[in-house]
Amino acid sequence: MSATASDTGGKFYGSTIGKKIVMAVTGAFLVLFLVGHVAGNLQILSGKEKINHYAELLHSSAGLLWGFRLALIASVVLHVKAALELYTLKNAARPIAYAKKAHRVATLASRFMIWSGYVLGAFLVFHILHFTTGQAHPSFDAHGDVFRNVTTAFQNPAVAALYVVCMGLVGLHLSHGLFSFTQSLGLSHPSYSARAKTLAKVVAFAVAAAFAAVPIAVLAGFVK
Amino acid sequence: MRTFALTLHVWRQKSAKDGGRFAEYKAPNVSEHMSFLEMLDVVNQDLIAKGDDPIAFDHDCREGICGMCGFMVNGSAHGPHRGTTVCQLHMRHFQDGEELWLEPWRSAAFPIVKDLAVDRSALDRIIAAGGFISVPTGSAVDGNATPVPKVDAELSMDAAACIGCGACVAMCPNASAALFTSAKIGHLGLLPQGQPERHDRALKMVAQANVEGFGHCTSVGECEAVCPKQIPITFIARMNRDFLDAVIHERPQSDRGGSG
Ligand code: HEM
Ligand code: FES
Numbered sequence: 001m002s003a004t005a006s007d008t009g010g011k012f013y014g015s016t017i018g019k020k021i022v023m024a025v026t027g028a029f030l031v032l033f034l035v036g037h038v039a040g041n042l043q044i045l046s047g048k049e050k051i052n053h054y055a056e057l058l059h060s061s062a063g064l065l066w067g068f069r070l071a072l073i074a075s076v077v078l079h080v081k082a083a084l085e086l087y088t089l090k091n092a093a094r095p096i097a098y099a100k101k102a103h104r105v106a107t108l109a110s111r112f113m114i115w116s117g118y119v120l121g122a123f124l125v126f127h128i129l130h131f132t133t134g135q136a137h138p139s140f141d142a143h144g145d146v147f148r149n150v151t152t153a154f155q156n157p158a159v160a161a162l163y164v165v166c167m168g169l170v171g172l173h174l175s176h177g178l179f180s181f182t183q184s185l186g187l188s189h190p191s192y193s194a195r196a197k198t199l200a201k202v203v204a205f206a207v208a209a210a211f212a213a214v215p216i217a218v219l220a221g222f223v224k
Numbered sequence: 225m226r227t228f229a230l231t232l233h234v235w236r237q238k239s240a241k242d243g244g245r246f247a248e249y250k251a252p253n254v255s256e257h258m259s260f261l262e263m264l265d266v267v268n269q270d271l272i273a274k275g276d277d278p279i280a281f282d283h284d285c286r287e288g289i290c291g292m293c294g295f296m297v298n299g300s301a302h303g304p305h306r307g308t309t310v311c312q313l314h315m316r317h318f319q320d321g322e323e324l325w326l327e328p329w330r331s332a333a334f335p336i337v338k339d340l341a342v343d344r345s346a347l348d349r350i351i352a353a354g355g356f357i358s359v360p361t362g363s364a365v366d367g368n369a370t371p372v373p374k375v376d377a378e379l380s381m382d383a384a385a386c387i388g389c390g391a392c393v394a395m396c397p398n399a400s401a402a403l404f405t406s407a408k409i410g411h412l413g414l415l416p417q418g419q420p421e422r423h424d425r426a427l428k429m430v431a432q433a434n435v436e437g438f439g440h441c442t443s444v445g446e447c448e449a450v451c452p453k454q455i456p457i458t459f460i461a462r463m464n465r466d467f468l469d470a471v472i473h474e475r476p477q478s479d480r481g482g483s484g
Binding site for chain 1: 330400444466467468
């Protein structure tokens with residue numbers, strides 16, 4: 001191996017750290033979106049008027065709406081692209097697996113990031129077909145009656161369960177992802193590093209629980 | 225003195241080209257006072273007496289400071305105990321009748337030399353890429369000419385404790401050398417003498433680690449759990465930050481200064 005560093009040095013995305021920084025930044029943007037998204041969703045608990053009015057507000061500027069959607073799509077694409085590239089590299093880095101391998105401290109969440117990611121990706125596609133475009137919704141109202149679309153969907157226990165399980169995976173993905181984000185961007189300092197792991201879990205599962213509250217509330221008959 | 229028996233499943237491989245397989249050995253008279261390597265020495269004496277090939281493993285100081293030794297014991301680098309090399313791992317931690325699986329470090333960047341011994345030159349090449357400071361030689365400067373804050377000196381020493389054994393790579397689910405590389409980058413980058421080459425060092429060492437085929441860091445933390453020197457992954461965060469700073473500040477060589 002006579003290769004030297006000079007031919008790859010300085011190339012940001014060419015390095016594994018560069019790819020991780022891309023994942024961290026896009027992941028963080030998606031998390032910020034999720035926080036805003038869930039805050040919006042919870043308005044359904046205040047009734048039909050409130051949530052439908054909110055949905056109308058979001059659609060009031062096509063420019064803003066599409067600008068934001070494009071940023072989201074770009075983030076998902078870059079996040080997944082880097083994830084797949086790193087996964088390929090990682091498999092090449094250890095072509096022969098251990099016959100026996102212990103896990104000393106690795107959490108379930110940290111070991112299955114790619115798998116929780118795959119499911120989230122599939123969920124994302126379904127979710128858009130379900131509540132945005134309606135192809136996956138048996139009685140979709142395309143005229144903006146979001147309240148009706150959500151309540152009719154979640155009155156079906158199977159659909160509600162699917163959403164709750166997927167939100168569990170969001171919690172799992174972010175419980176490790178939010179900590180890993182601090183590492184990837186080098187946000188490390190004795191004053192908070194020790195707490196970063198706990199904080200990541202708390203934020204992750206709080207977001208997930210807030211999302212899951214909507215299908216649960218509909219199914220339990222609190223929202224109708 | 226407690227003595228007991230163990231069953232060993234040891235990875236035997238003649239060379240990098242050989243396929244390799246597990247072979248089973250009995251260690252009937254293990255003393256609790258032996259180190260893990262001494263236990264293997266006894267097994268090897270038996271093999272030699274029988275005219276068999278002894279198990280090859282790397283070692284030198286046998287006091288946990290040189291970084292030569294290391295293999296997997298039941299899927300843990302340097303065995304199941306925290307903060308120790310396998311040469312300093314004592315047999316008192318094991319029980320009669322235990323079965324132990326011994327495997328070499330597994331990484332595409334660490335070709336197997338023989339049995340449990342691997343070639344870790346890839347780590348040396350990461351150091352050679354930038355793990356140094358350039359100083360004009362000559363008479364030594366005054367000891368305290370360059371003040372170093374105590375906190376930085378301590379942190380730098382924590383990183384400098386890395387003995388380059390490769391356990392971090394071996395234990396990492398991605399076979400990443402991030403902990404090793406970050407320790408070497410952090411150890412110099414925390415000191416005033418390391419500042420002039422700080423950015424260059426981060427770029428070059430990180431790039432070299434990639435050239436060698438090590439994987440990426442997923443912040444899982446298995447490396448710090450098995451590091452014999454207990455170097456924390458906060459150094460990896462530091463390396464990532466140095467790398468990012470370096471990318472932002474990168475200038476073409478010709479722009480760096482004139483002839484003056
Ligand atoms: C709602 C959508 C998603 C959000 C909010 C999200 C968020 C995050 C965050 C914050 C990280 C940490 C980044 C880092 O390690 O620095 C991460 C890591 C990761 N994400 Fe996602 N993610 C999402 C969707 C996906 C999808 C669809 C995939 C599909 C492949 C995926 C795969 C991964 C993987 C493999 C990692 C771990 C990277 C590593 O540890 O090296 N994610 N994600
Ligand atoms: S032989 Fe020197 S560290 Fe184990």
